[in-house]
Amino acid sequence: MCFNELINRSLIRPMEIDRTFGDQVESCRLHDTIFDFIVSKAVEENFVTVIGVPGVVNPDSKGKVRRVSLQNDGEIPLGLDVSHARSLHVFGSNAKIPSLLECQLLRVLDFNECLQLEDDHLAGVGNLWHLKYLRFKHAHALTKLPEQVARLRHLEIDIYGYNKVMEIPVIIQQQLTCYVTLSVDDYVTVTDEVAEMQVLWVLEGLNVYTQSIQFLERLGQLKNLRKLSILFNSYDSGDNWEEYAEKLIYSICELSKAGLESLHIDMNEATNEYFEGPWFPDPSCGLRELTIHGGVVSKVPAWMASLIKLEKLYIPMDTIMEQDVEILGALPSLHHLCIEHDKDAKLELKAAMEKAMKEHPNRPTLVWKFYD
DSSP states (O other): OOHHHHHHTTSEEEEEEEOTTSOEEEEEEEOHHHHHHHHHHHHHTTSOEEESOTTOOOOOOOSOOOEEEEOTTOOOOTTOOOTTOSEEEEESSSSOOOOGGGOTTOSEEEEESOTTOOGGGGTTGGGOTTOOEEEEESOTTOOBOOGGGGGSSSEEEEEEEEOTTSBOOHHHHTOTTEEEEEEEOTTOOOOGGGGGOTTEEEEEEEEGGGSOHHHHHHGGGOTTOOEEEEEEOGGGOOTTHHHHHHHHHHHHHHHHHHTOOEEEEEESSOHHHHHSSOSOOOTTOOOOEEEEESSOBSSOOGGGGGOTTOOEEEEEBSOOOHHHHHHHHTOTTOOEEEEEEOTTOOOTTHHHHHHHHHHSTTOOEEEEEEOO
16 A cells, blocks of 8 residues: 555545645654554564553564654563663653663663763663664753763764753763764854864754854864755844854855755745855865745846856746756756745746756656745
Protein backbone atom coordinates (compact mmCIF):
# COMPACT_ATOMS: atom_id res chain seq x y z
CA MET A 1 0.00 0.00 0.00
CA CYS A 2 1.56 3.30 -1.09
CA PHE A 3 1.92 6.36 1.13
CA ASN A 4 -0.80 8.41 -0.61
CA GLU A 5 -3.27 5.56 -0.31
CA LEU A 6 -2.73 5.44 3.45
CA ILE A 7 -3.57 9.15 3.58
CA ASN A 8 -6.64 8.73 1.34
CA ARG A 9 -7.96 5.99 3.63
CA SER A 10 -7.42 8.23 6.67
CA LEU A 11 -5.11 5.65 8.22
CA ILE A 12 -2.57 8.43 8.53
CA ARG A 13 -2.96 12.17 8.14
CA PRO A 14 -0.36 14.84 7.37
CA MET A 15 0.63 16.99 10.34
CA GLU A 16 3.55 19.05 9.05
CA ILE A 17 3.68 20.06 5.39
CA ASP A 18 6.66 21.84 3.88
CA ARG A 19 5.24 24.09 1.17
CA THR A 20 8.60 25.60 0.22
CA PHE A 21 8.95 23.59 -2.97
CA GLY A 22 5.43 22.24 -3.32
CA ASP A 23 3.43 20.26 -0.77
CA GLN A 24 5.92 17.90 0.81
CA VAL A 25 4.67 15.94 3.82
CA GLU A 26 7.28 15.98 6.59
CA SER A 27 5.41 14.22 9.37
CA CYS A 28 2.16 12.32 9.83
CA ARG A 29 -0.15 11.27 12.63
CA LEU A 30 -1.56 7.78 12.75
CA HIS A 31 -5.26 7.19 13.18
CA ASP A 32 -5.83 6.62 16.91
CA THR A 33 -7.03 3.05 16.43
CA ILE A 34 -4.09 2.17 14.21
CA PHE A 35 -1.69 3.81 16.64
CA ASP A 36 -3.08 1.88 19.60
CA PHE A 37 -2.83 -1.37 17.63
CA ILE A 38 0.79 -0.74 16.64
CA VAL A 39 1.76 0.15 20.22
CA SER A 40 0.05 -2.94 21.61
CA LYS A 41 1.77 -5.22 19.08
CA ALA A 42 5.14 -3.57 19.69
CA VAL A 43 4.75 -4.06 23.44
CA GLU A 44 3.45 -7.61 23.02
CA GLU A 45 6.44 -8.58 20.87
CA ASN A 46 8.84 -6.91 23.34
CA PHE A 47 9.94 -4.51 20.61
CA VAL A 48 9.49 -1.58 23.00
CA THR A 49 8.76 -1.17 26.70
CA VAL A 50 6.33 1.70 27.33
CA ILE A 51 6.16 3.06 30.87
CA GLY A 52 3.77 5.69 32.20
CA VAL A 53 0.96 5.36 29.64
CA PRO A 54 -2.42 4.31 31.07
CA GLY A 55 -3.75 1.11 29.54
CA VAL A 56 -0.41 -0.12 28.25
CA VAL A 57 0.60 -3.31 30.04
CA ASN A 58 4.06 -4.66 29.39
CA PRO A 59 4.28 -8.48 29.41
CA ASP A 60 5.90 -10.18 32.38
CA SER A 61 8.94 -11.30 30.53
CA LYS A 62 12.47 -12.06 31.60
CA GLY A 63 13.60 -11.21 28.10
CA LYS A 64 16.01 -8.38 27.52
CA VAL A 65 14.55 -4.88 27.28
CA ARG A 66 15.86 -3.20 24.11
CA ARG A 67 13.91 0.05 23.79
CA VAL A 68 12.38 2.09 26.61
CA SER A 69 9.82 4.88 26.28
CA LEU A 70 9.30 6.73 29.57
CA GLN A 71 6.28 9.05 29.53
CA ASN A 72 4.06 11.19 31.77
CA ASP A 73 4.93 10.40 35.42
CA GLY A 74 6.44 7.03 34.55
CA GLU A 75 9.29 5.46 36.48
CA ILE A 76 11.29 2.37 35.63
CA PRO A 77 9.97 -0.28 38.05
CA LEU A 78 12.20 -2.18 40.41
CA GLY A 79 13.32 -5.46 38.94
CA LEU A 80 13.13 -4.33 35.31
CA ASP A 81 16.50 -5.05 33.74
CA VAL A 82 17.43 -2.22 31.38
CA SER A 83 21.12 -3.09 31.20
CA HIS A 84 20.72 -4.22 27.58
CA ALA A 85 18.53 -1.31 26.44
CA ARG A 86 19.66 0.26 23.17
CA SER A 87 17.47 3.36 23.34
CA LEU A 88 15.91 5.46 26.08
CA HIS A 89 13.34 8.15 25.27
CA VAL A 90 12.05 10.33 28.11
CA PHE A 91 9.00 12.54 27.48
CA GLY A 92 7.64 15.28 29.73
CA SER A 93 8.64 17.01 32.93
CA ASN A 94 7.12 14.48 35.34
CA ALA A 95 8.93 11.34 34.26
CA LYS A 96 11.49 9.95 36.70
CA ILE A 97 14.85 9.97 34.95
CA PRO A 98 16.81 6.78 35.66
CA SER A 99 20.51 6.54 36.40
CA LEU A 100 22.52 6.14 33.22
CA LEU A 101 24.69 3.65 35.07
CA GLU A 102 21.85 1.17 34.58
CA CYS A 103 21.93 1.54 30.78
CA GLN A 104 25.51 0.99 29.66
CA LEU A 105 24.65 -0.20 26.12
CA LEU A 106 22.57 2.78 25.00
CA ARG A 107 22.94 3.95 21.41
CA VAL A 108 20.16 6.57 21.56
CA LEU A 109 19.37 8.88 24.49
CA ASP A 110 16.53 11.35 23.99
CA PHE A 111 15.10 13.91 26.43
CA ASN A 112 11.94 15.62 25.13
CA GLU A 113 10.48 18.58 27.07
CA CYS A 114 12.22 17.36 30.25
CA LEU A 115 12.26 20.51 32.37
CA GLN A 116 13.33 18.39 35.35
CA LEU A 117 16.55 17.31 33.65
CA GLU A 118 19.54 18.61 35.62
CA ASP A 119 23.29 18.23 35.35
CA ASP A 120 23.42 15.35 37.85
CA HIS A 121 21.12 13.23 35.68
CA LEU A 122 23.87 13.00 33.05
CA ALA A 123 26.43 11.51 35.42
CA GLY A 124 28.11 8.59 33.70
CA VAL A 125 27.15 9.61 30.16
CA GLY A 126 30.82 9.49 29.20
CA ASN A 127 30.82 5.75 29.88
CA LEU A 128 28.12 5.06 27.29
CA TRP A 129 30.67 3.94 24.72
CA HIS A 130 28.02 2.80 22.23
CA LEU A 131 26.08 6.10 22.28
CA LYS A 132 25.60 7.59 18.79
CA TYR A 133 22.73 10.05 19.26
CA LEU A 134 22.05 12.42 22.18
CA ARG A 135 19.10 14.81 21.99
CA PHE A 136 17.79 17.56 24.24
CA LYS A 137 14.56 19.42 23.51
CA HIS A 138 13.85 22.36 25.81
CA ALA A 139 16.05 21.08 28.64
CA HIS A 140 16.25 24.55 30.18
CA ALA A 141 17.40 23.39 33.64
CA LEU A 142 20.53 21.84 32.16
CA THR A 143 23.43 24.24 32.70
CA LYS A 144 26.32 22.29 31.23
CA LEU A 145 27.06 19.34 29.01
CA PRO A 146 29.41 16.96 30.85
CA GLU A 147 33.00 17.08 29.63
CA GLN A 148 32.84 13.27 29.59
CA VAL A 149 30.87 13.50 26.36
CA ALA A 150 34.14 14.33 24.60
CA ARG A 151 35.24 10.71 25.16
CA LEU A 152 32.55 9.42 22.82
CA ARG A 153 33.32 9.01 19.14
CA HIS A 154 31.02 9.79 16.18
CA LEU A 155 28.32 11.14 18.50
CA GLU A 156 25.54 13.32 17.11
CA ILE A 157 24.24 15.89 19.61
CA ASP A 158 20.95 17.66 18.87
CA ILE A 159 20.07 20.63 21.11
CA TYR A 160 16.62 22.01 20.29
CA GLY A 161 15.72 25.20 22.10
CA TYR A 162 19.30 26.16 22.95
CA ASN A 163 19.77 28.93 25.49
CA LYS A 164 22.96 30.55 26.66
CA VAL A 165 22.53 29.10 30.17
CA MET A 166 23.73 25.76 28.80
CA GLU A 167 27.50 25.64 28.68
CA ILE A 168 29.22 23.50 26.08
CA PRO A 169 32.76 22.82 27.36
CA VAL A 170 35.70 23.65 25.12
CA ILE A 171 36.85 20.03 25.11
CA ILE A 172 33.56 19.07 23.41
CA GLN A 173 33.75 21.99 20.98
CA GLN A 174 37.14 20.75 19.82
CA GLN A 175 36.06 17.13 19.44
CA LEU A 176 36.02 16.72 15.66
CA THR A 177 34.31 13.31 15.76
CA CYS A 178 31.13 14.84 17.24
CA TYR A 179 28.33 16.46 15.24
CA VAL A 180 26.28 19.16 16.97
CA THR A 181 22.97 20.73 15.96
CA LEU A 182 21.84 23.92 17.74
CA SER A 183 18.29 25.18 17.31
CA VAL A 184 18.16 28.56 19.05
CA ASP A 185 15.10 29.96 20.82
CA ASP A 186 13.85 33.38 19.67
CA TYR A 187 15.79 36.36 21.01
CA VAL A 188 18.47 34.20 22.63
CA THR A 189 21.95 35.72 22.46
CA VAL A 190 24.39 32.98 21.56
CA THR A 191 27.68 33.10 23.42
CA ASP A 192 30.69 34.16 21.34
CA GLU A 193 32.36 30.82 22.11
CA VAL A 194 29.82 29.03 19.91
CA ALA A 195 31.59 30.57 16.89
CA GLU A 196 34.59 28.41 17.80
CA MET A 197 32.65 25.13 17.83
CA GLN A 198 34.13 23.20 14.93
CA VAL A 199 31.76 20.34 15.84
CA LEU A 200 28.78 22.51 14.83
CA TRP A 201 27.04 21.19 11.70
CA VAL A 202 23.64 22.90 11.94
CA LEU A 203 22.74 26.30 13.43
CA GLU A 204 19.07 27.31 13.24
CA GLY A 205 16.89 30.16 14.49
CA LEU A 206 19.70 32.71 14.85
CA ASN A 207 18.32 36.23 15.38
CA VAL A 208 21.05 38.37 13.82
CA TYR A 209 20.42 41.62 15.71
CA THR A 210 20.44 40.01 19.16
CA GLN A 211 23.97 38.68 18.65
CA SER A 212 27.24 40.49 19.23
CA ILE A 213 29.27 41.94 16.37
CA GLN A 214 32.15 39.70 17.47
CA PHE A 215 30.01 36.58 17.11
CA LEU A 216 28.85 37.51 13.60
CA GLU A 217 32.42 38.27 12.58
CA ARG A 218 33.70 34.92 13.86
CA LEU A 219 30.79 32.91 12.51
CA GLY A 220 32.69 32.33 9.28
CA GLN A 221 35.23 30.24 11.20
CA LEU A 222 32.77 27.34 11.50
CA LYS A 223 34.32 25.34 8.68
CA ASN A 224 32.13 22.28 9.27
CA LEU A 225 28.80 24.13 9.30
CA ARG A 226 26.48 22.70 6.66
CA LYS A 227 23.13 24.37 7.42
CA LEU A 228 22.44 27.91 8.64
CA SER A 229 19.07 29.51 9.37
CA ILE A 230 19.02 33.21 10.29
CA LEU A 231 16.44 35.90 11.07
CA PHE A 232 16.71 39.61 10.23
CA ASN A 233 14.13 41.35 12.41
CA SER A 234 14.23 45.09 11.77
CA TYR A 235 12.47 45.74 15.09
CA ASP A 236 15.64 44.57 16.84
CA SER A 237 18.05 46.51 14.65
CA GLY A 238 19.80 49.67 15.74
CA ASP A 239 21.71 52.46 14.05
CA ASN A 240 24.60 50.10 13.27
CA TRP A 241 22.52 47.60 11.30
CA GLU A 242 24.76 48.07 8.25
CA GLU A 243 27.78 46.90 10.25
CA TYR A 244 25.82 43.84 11.38
CA ALA A 245 24.89 43.06 7.78
CA GLU A 246 28.46 43.56 6.55
CA LYS A 247 29.95 41.21 9.15
CA LEU A 248 27.30 38.57 8.56
CA ILE A 249 27.57 38.65 4.78
CA TYR A 250 31.33 38.27 5.00
CA SER A 251 30.93 35.27 7.32
CA ILE A 252 28.34 33.66 5.04
CA CYS A 253 30.73 34.03 2.10
CA GLU A 254 33.44 32.32 4.14
CA LEU A 255 31.06 29.54 5.17
CA SER A 256 29.96 29.00 1.57
CA LYS A 257 33.56 28.46 0.51
CA ALA A 258 34.11 26.03 3.39
CA GLY A 259 31.14 23.81 2.57
CA LEU A 260 27.86 25.45 3.67
CA GLU A 261 25.10 23.64 1.77
CA SER A 262 21.83 25.14 3.02
CA LEU A 263 21.02 28.77 3.87
CA HIS A 264 17.62 29.94 5.11
CA ILE A 265 17.05 33.69 5.49
CA ASP A 266 13.94 35.15 7.13
CA MET A 267 13.44 38.93 7.07
CA ASN A 268 10.55 41.34 7.34
CA GLU A 269 11.76 44.29 5.25
CA ALA A 270 14.71 45.99 3.52
CA THR A 271 15.36 42.82 1.54
CA ASN A 272 16.95 44.56 -1.46
CA GLU A 273 19.42 46.43 0.72
CA TYR A 274 20.85 43.14 1.93
CA PHE A 275 21.06 41.39 -1.42
CA GLU A 276 22.54 44.12 -3.61
CA GLY A 277 26.10 43.38 -2.46
CA PRO A 278 28.46 40.64 -3.71
CA TRP A 279 27.40 37.84 -1.41
CA PHE A 280 29.15 34.93 -3.10
CA PRO A 281 32.06 36.20 -5.20
CA ASP A 282 34.00 32.95 -4.89
CA PRO A 283 33.32 30.41 -7.67
CA SER A 284 33.95 27.53 -5.26
CA CYS A 285 30.71 28.27 -3.38
CA GLY A 286 29.02 24.94 -2.66
CA LEU A 287 25.57 26.19 -1.65
CA ARG A 288 22.85 23.72 -2.69
CA GLU A 289 19.74 25.24 -1.11
CA LEU A 290 18.77 28.89 -0.62
CA THR A 291 15.44 30.05 0.77
CA ILE A 292 14.46 33.68 1.35
CA HIS A 293 11.29 34.45 3.31
CA GLY A 294 9.54 37.56 4.54
CA GLY A 295 10.73 40.36 2.29
CA VAL A 296 10.51 41.01 -1.45
CA VAL A 297 13.41 40.94 -3.91
CA SER A 298 12.92 43.39 -6.78
CA LYS A 299 15.29 41.46 -9.02
CA VAL A 300 17.46 38.36 -8.95
CA PRO A 301 20.87 39.46 -7.63
CA ALA A 302 23.66 39.13 -10.20
CA TRP A 303 25.78 37.07 -7.79
CA MET A 304 23.24 34.24 -7.93
CA ALA A 305 24.65 33.36 -11.34
CA SER A 306 27.76 32.09 -9.54
CA LEU A 307 25.80 29.51 -7.53
CA ILE A 308 26.63 26.69 -9.92
CA LYS A 309 25.78 23.97 -7.40
CA LEU A 310 22.43 25.44 -6.32
CA GLU A 311 19.67 22.81 -6.53
CA LYS A 312 16.81 24.48 -4.64
CA LEU A 313 15.83 28.16 -4.63
CA TYR A 314 12.91 29.88 -2.89
CA ILE A 315 12.71 33.60 -3.65
CA PRO A 316 9.97 36.26 -3.13
CA MET A 317 9.56 38.67 -6.08
CA ASP A 318 7.07 41.36 -7.06
CA THR A 319 8.20 41.56 -10.69
CA ILE A 320 10.06 39.36 -13.13
CA MET A 321 12.45 40.86 -15.65
CA GLU A 322 14.25 39.37 -18.61
CA GLN A 323 17.54 39.33 -16.71
CA ASP A 324 15.89 37.29 -13.92
CA VAL A 325 14.82 34.66 -16.41
CA GLU A 326 18.31 34.51 -17.89
CA ILE A 327 20.05 34.10 -14.52
CA LEU A 328 17.71 31.46 -13.12
CA GLY A 329 17.50 29.60 -16.41
CA ALA A 330 21.29 29.34 -16.53
CA LEU A 331 21.80 27.78 -13.09
CA PRO A 332 23.24 24.40 -14.14
CA SER A 333 22.28 22.35 -11.06
CA LEU A 334 18.80 23.78 -10.43
CA HIS A 335 16.09 21.17 -9.73
CA HIS A 336 13.47 23.08 -7.70
CA LEU A 337 12.39 26.72 -7.99
CA CYS A 338 9.64 28.43 -5.99
CA ILE A 339 8.74 32.06 -6.68
CA GLU A 340 6.56 33.76 -4.07
CA HIS A 341 4.58 36.79 -5.22
CA ASP A 342 1.57 38.97 -4.52
CA LYS A 343 -1.58 37.56 -6.08
CA ASP A 344 -2.24 40.93 -7.74
CA ALA A 345 1.27 41.30 -9.13
CA LYS A 346 1.56 41.51 -12.90
CA LEU A 347 4.20 39.00 -13.88
CA GLU A 348 4.51 39.73 -17.59
CA LEU A 349 7.39 37.31 -18.01
CA LYS A 350 5.81 34.47 -16.07
CA ALA A 351 5.41 32.47 -19.28
CA ALA A 352 9.05 33.15 -20.16
CA MET A 353 10.15 31.75 -16.79
CA GLU A 354 8.04 28.64 -17.29
CA LYS A 355 9.51 28.19 -20.76
CA ALA A 356 13.05 28.57 -19.41
CA MET A 357 12.43 25.83 -16.83
CA LYS A 358 10.98 23.49 -19.46
CA GLU A 359 14.01 24.02 -21.67
CA HIS A 360 16.45 23.61 -18.78
CA PRO A 361 18.38 20.28 -18.98
CA ASN A 362 17.15 19.31 -15.48
CA ARG A 363 13.54 20.43 -16.14
CA PRO A 364 13.27 21.95 -12.63
CA THR A 365 9.93 21.91 -10.85
CA LEU A 366 8.52 25.45 -10.82
CA VAL A 367 6.06 26.49 -8.10
CA TRP A 368 4.24 29.83 -7.98
CA LYS A 369 3.08 30.77 -4.50
CA PHE A 370 1.10 33.73 -3.16
CA TYR A 371 2.31 35.59 -0.08
CA ASP A 372 0.75 34.36 3.16
